[in-house]
Amino acid sequence: MLLTNKFQNSRQDKDKLGVFVIIAAGGNGSRFGCGLPKQFQTINGISPIRESVELFLSASFIDGIVCVIPDGFQEVYYKIFKDISNKRLLAPVLGGDARGESVKNGLKAIEKYSPKHVLIHDAVRCFCSEEIIKRVLDALKRGSKAVVPAITPVDSVRFNGCCAQRNDVKLIQTPQGFCFKTINMLYEKYRNSMESDDASLCDLEGVEVEIVEGDASNRKITYRTDVETHIFKTGFGYDAHRFSDDKNRKLFLNGKLVENYRGLEGISDADVGIHSIVDAILGALGEGSIGEHFNPKDKKWVGADSKIFLDRCKKLLADKKARIVSIDVTIVCEEPNISRRAADMKKIIADRLEIHETTINIKGKTTEGMGFEGRKEGISAYSVVTITLPVLFFG
Secondary structure, three states, X not given: OEOOOOOOOOOOOOOOOOEEEEEEOOOOOHHHOOOOOHHHOOEOOEOHHHHHHHHHHOOOOOOEEEEEEOOOOHHHHHHHOOOOOOOOEOOOEEOOOOHHHHHHHHHHHHHHHOOOEEEEEEOOOOOOOHHHHHHXXXXXXXXXXXXXXXXXXXXXXXXXXXXXXXXXXOEEOOOEEEEHHHHHHHHXXXXXXXXXXXXXXXXXXXXXXXXXXXXXXXOOOOOHHHHEEEEEEEEXXXXXXXXXXXXXXXXXXOOEEEOOOOOEOOOOOOOHHHHHHHHHHHHHHXXXXXXXXXXXXXXXXXXXOOHXXXXXXXXXXXXXXXXXXXXXXXXXXXXXXXXXHHHHHHHHHHHHHOOOHHHEEEEEEOOOOOHHHHOOOEEEEEEEEEEEEEEEOOO
8 A cells, every 4th residue: 555645756647657666675674683674774874775765866767766665664764764855755655464465566556657667676785786777777778578687606506406507597686677567467467476586477477587787795684794794992991009008908910819919909809900901891892981880989899809890891792792802901010020920810811701811911011110100109000902893884
């Protein structure tokens, strides 16, 4: 059914459109793994259906565009296109239970315009180029009744247990172009067909399908991995604590108990090494600072083992599917000696974060008597943490 027009129709019934586009967006996108169908997802500020529509709106040779959408997502659709006033974008059409039924609804909606040609395009194949569209239309203008863009696979292909020649195999893309009368007749004749591809109806009828060159970049979004990549982010952490006057206070550095040295003053065990690592991890994740996660005014952190702060970081990393690439820690003090304890420290941190020890580098530096560290008033630590995490990209 044709929905109430919030967008003006571009022609009166008496006008004859030359080239019409049906954007097939009626699926629920279950394989993408989100509640909102993938065609409506916002990926870096852009939705696939909007990107596909804008591609055809930018082509002056396209006379009209109609989107076929699932029932219940009308408001989502109008929100996506609320700022587009181009009259070539017509009111959306509700889809059916299967793709074929949805396309048939789209064909029925544009039939009154008597279009000569129709392009049927998957909304989630939003990386298409104008060059592909022109190739399809040029073939239609030369007299072909059905045209599909296709590419040759780069991987080896086996069919029914046998190796097939790659040049004999074609991966079909959209937009698929048709003589309107031909495809409209086919959908009427084979209305109960379970074919998932428009051009497959031509095979049932014996209508020749012309293949034109597609493009590997004209991929279809099916799974999250189709629009997912990994980026690297780096965080910096710093912490410093003075030595405590409490002789019973123990010194912990990067989780290791350092015997025969005064402890550092602080709410928790004042482990400057771990505190700087935690701050760096939080920085890389964009999750604020250690004080925001472990309020120093909260009495439950009094005397706390700082390794539990690493547990919190491990959970945050897991929640964002992030992975630590490297941790580089510098402990600044005149004493104790850090280098001979670094191996033990790396093992403690690696075990707590469940990462490999080779991911961690720990070193000690002195200030040659300068500053509070040089005067043996306290210890400071600097950490740089690099992580990799998946993000959704578009284009």
